[in-house]
Amino acid sequence: MSKPVLVVGAGPVGLTMAAELARYGAPVRVIDRLPARNTRSRALAIWPRTLELLDAAGCAGAFVATGLHAQAVSIHAGRRTLARIPFGTIASTFNYLLMIPQSGAIFP
Numbered sequence: 001m002s003k004p005v006l007v008v009g010a011g012p013v014g015l016t017m018a019a020e021l022a023r024y025g026a027p028v029r030v031i032d033r034l035p036a037r038n039t040r041s042r043a044l045a046i047w048p049r050t051l052e053l054l055d056a057a058g059c060a061g062a063f064v065a066t067g068l069h070a071q072a073v074s075i076h077a078g079r080r081t082l083a084r085i086p087f088g089t090i091a092s093t094f095n096y097l098l099m100i101p102q103s104g105a106i107f108p
């Protein structure tokens, strides 16, 4: 058996790399300087293109099934609406913003 590829950093980039290597049959070892999973989220929104790439990797389903599908974002200043950005016209199967925290709150 070949030596595992060492992936340093278990954030979204490292985990995506590890998942892709594993999908192509390469053994992987993931390390992170943190001793435990970070409980704070640094990402709430997954954008359509990211979902397309996760789908190509065969793992969008669990995220899509768990997250909230936001159809639009509105920006307010006090009672005044400054902008409303709809996502329905995006040319993608995933024409919404998927709201799901990066932390382990949903995937224990």
Ligand SMILES: Cc1cc2nc3c(=O)[nH]c(=O)nc-3n(C[C@H](O)[C@H](O)[C@H](O)COP(=O)(O)OP(=O)(O)OC[C@H]3O[C@@H](n4cnc5c(N)ncnc54)[C@H](O)[C@@H]3O)c2cc1C
Binding pocket: 008, 009, 010, 011, 012, 013, 014, 031, 032, 033, 034, 041, 042, 043, 044, 045, 046, 047, 102
């Ligand atoms: C407040 C906030 C809100 C955000 N909201 C969104 C959002 O809604 N949607 C979105 O798409 N993005 C969002 N982002 C951006 C998103 O969090 C980052 O783009 C994403 O986390 C970057 O992933 P990464 O894997 O490159 O880095 P990180 O998530 O930072 O992961 C890097 C990992 O590598 C480890 N590491 C670093 N150096 C070493 C080392 N020398 N040895 C071992 N391990 C190491 C770290 O401990 C960490 O676990 C947000 C960011 C912040 C700060």
